[in-house]
Amino acid sequence: MQFEFLLEQVVNGLVLGGYYLLIALGLSLIFSVGGIVNLAHGAFYALGAYVCVELTKRFGFGASVVISPFAVALLGILFERFILRRFYSADPILSLLVTFGLAMVAEQAIRMIWGAAPVSTEIPQTFRGSIIVGDFLFSRYRLLILVVVAAVLLGIWGLLHKTSFGRVVRAGIQRPDMVAALGIRLQPYMTAIVVLGVGMAALGGAFFAPITTVHPAMGAEIMTVAFVVVVIGGLGSFWGVVISALLVGVVRGIAIHFEPAAGEASIYVLMFLVLLVRPRGLLGERMEKFE
Amino acid sequence: MIRYRRRTLLQAGAALVGASAFGLPAIVRAQAERVRIGHLTPLTGFLGVIGSYAQLGVKLAAEEINASGGILGKPIDLLSEDSINPATAATKAQRMLEQDGAVVLLGEISSASSLTIMQVAERNKKVFFSTGARSDALRGKNCNKYSFHCDIPNTVMVNAVGTALSQKGMVKGKKFFTLTADYIFGHDLLKAAKTFFGAHEANLIGDELIATDVTDFSPYLLKVRQAKPDVVCCNLAGNQVTNLVKQYAEFGFPYPLVGFNLNTGDAWAAGAGNLSGTWPTVWYHTLNNPTSQAFVAAFTKKYGKPPENHAWIDYITLKLLAEAINTTKSTDSGELIAFFEKQAQFDIGKTRKAYFRSWDHQLVQEAYPFTVKAKDQMKDQWDMLVLGEVVPAANDGLETIYPTREQNPCEMKA
Numbered sequence: 001m002q003f004e005f006l007l008e009q010v011v012n013g014l015v016l017g018g019y020y021l022l023i024a025l026g027l028s029l030i031f032s033v034g035g036i037v038n039l040a041h042g043a044f045y046a047l048g049a050y051v052c053v054e055l056t057k058r059f060g061f062g063a064s065v066v067i068s069p070f071a072v073a074l075l076g077i078l079f080e081r082f083i084l085r086r087f088y089s090a091d092p093i094l095s096l097l098v099t100f101g102l103a104m105v106a107e108q109a110i111r112m113i114w115g116a117a118p119v120s121t122e123i124p125q126t127f128r129g130s131i132i133v134g135d136f137l138f139s140r141y142r143l144l145i146l147v148v149v150a151a152v153l154l155g156i157w158g159l160l161h162k163t164s165f166g167r168v169v170r171a172g173i174q175r176p177d178m179v180a181a182l183g184i185r186l187q188p189y190m191t192a193i194v195v196l197g198v199g200m201a202a203l204g205g206a207f208f209a210p211i212t213t214v215h216p217a218m219g220a221e222i223m224t225v226a227f228v229v230v231v232i233g234g235l236g237s238f239w240g241v242v243i244s245a246l247l248v249g250v251v252r253g254i255a256i257h258f259e260p261a262a263g264e265a266s267i268y269v270l271m272f273l274v275l276l277v278r279p280r281g282l283l284g285e286r287m288e289k290f291e
Numbered sequence: 292m293i294r295y296r297r298r299t300l301l302q303a304g305a306a307l308v309g310a311s312a313f314g315l316p317a318i319v320r321a322q323a324e325r326v327r328i329g330h331l332t333p334l335t336g337f338l339g340v341i342g343s344y345a346q347l348g349v350k351l352a353a354e355e356i357n358a359s360g361g362i363l364g365k366p367i368d369l370l371s372e373d374s375i376n377p378a379t380a381a382t383k384a385q386r387m388l389e390q391d392g393a394v395v396l397l398g399e400i401s402s403a404s405s406l407t408i409m410q411v412a413e414r415n416k417k418v419f420f421s422t423g424a425r426s427d428a429l430r431g432k433n434c435n436k437y438s439f440h441c442d443i444p445n446t447v448m449v450n451a452v453g454t455a456l457s458q459k460g461m462v463k464g465k466k467f468f469t470l471t472a473d474y475i476f477g478h479d480l481l482k483a484a485k486t487f488f489g490a491h492e493a494n495l496i497g498d499e500l501i502a503t504d505v506t507d508f509s510p511y512l513l514k515v516r517q518a519k520p521d522v523v524c525c526n527l528a529g530n531q532v533t534n535l536v537k538q539y540a541e542f543g544f545p546y547p548l549v550g551f552n553l554n555t556g557d558a559w560a561a562g563a564g565n566l567s568g569t570w571p572t573v574w575y576h577t578l579n580n581p582t583s584q585a586f587v588a589a590f591t592k593k594y595g596k597p598p599e600n601h602a603w604i605d606y607i608t609l610k611l612l613a614e615a616i617n618t619t620k621s622t623d624s625g626e627l628i629a630f631f632e633k634q635a636q637f638d639i640g641k642t643r644k645a646y647f648r649s650w651d652h653q654l655v656q657e658a659y660p661f662t663v664k665a666k667d668q669m670k671d672q673w674d675m676l677v678l679g680e681v682v683p684a685a686n687d688g689l690e691t692i693y694p695t696r697e698q699n700p701c702e703m704k705a
Contacts, residue, residue: 005513005514005517008513008517009510009513012509012510012513013510015509016507016509115596116334116339116340116343117340117343117344117556117559117560117596118340118530118533118559118560119560120533120537120559120560120561120562120563120565121562122537122540122562122563122564122565123540123541128540128541128543129542129543130542130543130544137513137516137542139509139541139542141541142509142541210537210541211534211537211538211541212506212507212534212537212538213506213530213533213534213537213560215339215340215530215560217335217339221504221506252510253510256510256511256514257510257514260499260500260501260511260514261473261500261502263502263505263510264502264504264505
């Protein structure tokens with residue numbers, strides 16, 4: 001029985017990891033392409049949640065969870081065009097400062113628009129409750145999230161590895177100078193990647209709005225875990241981030257099973273151990289432009 | 292290089308000397324004509340949401356007091372800041388008393404921060420009203436002469452909910468599983484809960500201590516299911532209650548969820564359709580009496596939303612403090628303490644008047660259990676709760692639900 005309980009925690013951890021993945025993958029992609037550590041990424045996650053709550057009042061949850069990420073992704077275009085673009089080739093400290101400032105501005109803007117008190121929404125009746133398969137219990141809603149994450153992941157992987165768009169992006173990550181020499185402008189590709197990353201964060205926010213407290217500082221809260229995932233996975237590595245997100249979810253679940261007090265600390269211990277053995281992260285590649 | 296004429300320099304120098312002789316004392320005099328009061332409450336972190344209500348409440352009280360002539364004929368100068376964490380709370384409290392000239396301090400929700408401010412108040416021999424902290428230990432082993440406690444303590448919350456649950460047959464012989472916040476408040480609440488379970492033949496079959504930064508409760512909920520309890524009990528605080536309530540509704544367990552701590556702000560944040568069960572509260576904006584309704588009307592008019600229980604408690608605390616200062620005609624700590632220790636009665640917007648109990652400085656008052664309205668019966672998003680019968684019942688003494696001197700001994704140094 002003890003083993004089954006543990007297995008249940010492992011499976012639950014995988015589901016949770018899928019959710020971390022939505023935030024972390026965008027963060028990693030934006031870093032890979034633009035060399036920018038986007039500290040404002042959490043703000044888009046928060047905006048995704050708020051816009052979803054707001055839209056749910058008018059259009060219901062189903063439509064809102066789809067519209068919200070697209071609406072926030074449009075903001076991503078402005079974010080890339082007017083802010084990030086100026087810092088691709090600048091000293092990284094500048095982009096850190098500007099995105100950190102933007103995160104604070106976004107949090108205060110949310111406070112001004114929606115107030116400091118949390119806003120709320122609920123899961124549609126269809127997705128409430130749990131499904132019991134054998135001895136395992138799954139929340140219906142989290143299974144839905146898992147399916148969506150898997151679809152998004154497959155979509156992004158396909159986009160990056162099976163299309164000409166993806167080839168240019170991957171080439172741009174490794175050798176931007178060569179891509180330029182071939183007469184390809186990387187600019188629109190960068191915009192697309194930022195929009196994609198921001199949209200994924202907003203999707204995470206929209207899906208988590210009914211099961212977490214939607215409050216102005218929620219963006220800052222999620223960033224810590226997102227960074228841990230990206231650092232463990234290795235900056236710029238697609239599969240590294242995927243494996244790391246799932247690993248972080250599972251390690252936390254196992255830690256809570258055996259030693260609940262160590263639950264939150266366990267992911268930092270994991271990060272420490274991984275960095276000790278592989279400072280580049282699990283699957284982090286050597287990138288010329290960052291050496 | 293700019294060259295100044297000697298006469299210009301001399302004139303400037305004279306002006307500076309003149310200003311220091313005449314101007315600066317004028318500023319000092321202007322400050323002395325106001326009564327400065329320090330207010331600290333968490334505006335960030337997991338208690339930030341309810342703390343911001345507390346700040347709105349205390350500001351409204353200061354405005355109303357000033358509009359009606361202030362205290363001792365002088366307006367209140369309210370300094371209200373984010374207490375952040377226990378260490379910063381203590382530093383800010385010290386600064387407010389030492390540098391800013393605050394004559395008294397009030398506020399706080401976190402029991403851990405309240406404890407550090409209590410120590411600062413004692414060191415500086417200034418009165419501190421801990422408005423929102425609920426740990427029994429603050430009134431017991433950590434009590435001191437300079438600290439007064441306005442919110443109901445953990446034992447009262449447990450008794451309020453426990454009584455309501457007993458009446459529904461949900462305590463005797465039942466298996467409880469608790470989820471507890473891992474800091475002084477939670478430990479204290481669990482202790483009170485264990486005492487209650489022991490006295491009412493309930494079994495505690497599992498407890499999880501949960502760090503205050505946890506936002507995803509799914510691993511803990513799996514452990515709840517593995518234990519198969521009759522009742523799940525939430526001993527968390529702030530945003531964590533909201534997260535747990537939402538995720539509990541998500542998993543849809545058959546075991547009823549109740550709790551020994553909830554603020555109406557957390558209930559509103561959880562939203563209709565997510566919250567269920569029986570919980571305690573110290574005050575709710577639908578309480579029908581003139582003092583409460585006047586406060587609710589003024590608050591709603593000013594801020595466009597009804598007040599939460601922390602807005603109310605910080606509001607009435609500043610009001611009763613002003614009343615005490617005006618009665619004693621003094622801001623001296625010794626005189627204020629002597630006044631409150633006479634168990635002076637205050638109208639705090641409840642059926643029975645409240646008073647600070649002389650031996651532990653607890654504001655003795657009524658409390659309420661509540662259940663949650665069906666979504667289609669709510670008039671608006673704030674109209675969520677149905678208050679149960681007041682505890683203690685009208686014919687029982689107010690102190691019957693409070694810990695006794697033996698249960699929670701407090702020794703104040705003279």
